[in-house]
Amino acid sequence: MSLLDLLTGNTSNQVAEKAENKFGISRNQIIALLAVAAPLIISYLRNKSQDAKEAEALNNALDKDHDGSILNDSSQLEARESEGGSILSHIFGSDKQNVENQLSQNTGISIDKIGPVLAMLAPVIMGYIGKEKQQNNVGAGGLGDLLGGILGNASNQAQAQQSTPLNDILGSVLGGGGQSQSSGNPLSEILGSVLGGGNNQQNQGGGLGSILGSFFGGK
Numbered sequence: 453m454s455l456l457d458l459l460t461g462n463t464s465n466q467v468a469e470k471a472e473n474k475f476g477i478s479r480n481q482i483i484a485l486l487a488v489a490a491p492l493i494i495s496y497l498r499n500k501s502q503d504a505k506e507a508e509a510l511n512n513a514l515d516k517d518h519d520g521s522i523l524n525d526s527s528q529l530e531a532r533e534s535e536g537g538s539i540l541s542h543i544f545g546s547d548k549q550n551v552e553n554q555l556s557q558n559t560g561i562s563i564d565k566i567g568p569v570l571a572m573l574a575p576v577i578m579g580y581i582g583k584e585k586q587q588n589n590v591g592a593g594g595l596g597d598l599l600g601g602i603l604g605n606a607s608n609q610a611q612a613q614q615s616t617p618l619n620d621i622l623g624s625v626l627g628g629g630g631q632s633q634s635s636g637n638p639l640s641e642i643l644g645s646v647l648g649g650g651n652n653q654q655n656q657g658g659g660l661g662s663i664l665g666s667f668f669g670g671k
Contacts, residue, residue: 455494455606458523458580459487466526467576474530474572475565482569485559489570490577491603492551496543497581498599504592511585511592513578520583522575529572536571539578 458464464486468479500506517535522528544551556566581599584590590598 455602456609463523470526470529471569471572475569477561481559481561486573489573493543493577494599494603498596501595507592507595510595514582514585518578518582520579522579532575533571536574539574540570
């Protein structure tokens with residue numbers, strides 16, 4: 453399963469339905485948040501995995517707690533929300549509040565709800581990574597390449613798909629209420645900005661593409 457399959461498939465719809473019912477947030481906002489949170493979390497983990505101890509800790513966590521079953525079992529979503537909060541604290545560290553503030557401002561999800569919603573999404577993203585790790589038989593030493601490959605494949609797919617429902621959602625939610633004002637599509641810009649270390653900031657509308665890139669400008 454590619455990252456875009458995760459973002460556009462049954463799993464994202466199930467997550468959006470659960471979050472909509474629990475938090476009273478529109479499905480489009482939830483899917484848009486997942487679409488930007490997933491590559492952001494994966495990018496942070498890729499950076500952390502360059503350290504051997506962090507890579508080993510991530511490898512152990514994936515083997516122990518994230519086998520991918522959550523992708524097909526929506527009943528785990530609420531039960532693992534507190535776990536998701538701990539995951540986010542470890543991944544983002546001192547950046548956590550800044551990440552939440554920026555995501556709140558640009559998705560329209562209130563700051564008091566953005567943390568709990570992200571905490572619901574985090575185990576899903578980790579489950580996806582764990583499943584990819586199992587399928588590719590990757591150990592701690594190969595996690596950086598695996599995570600980089602996931603992001604690279606997603607970016608290539610996004611650039612190849614000029615019009616998809618996910619792009620429309622992102623354009624509407626993140627583009628200031630209308631279609632993206634840039635020449636590309638919203639998802640490819642978001643992925644490109646994360647992958648490009650903050651240099652690929654072409655969204656003239658000031659959307660999350662440039663903001664996510666800024667998180668990595670000094671990393």
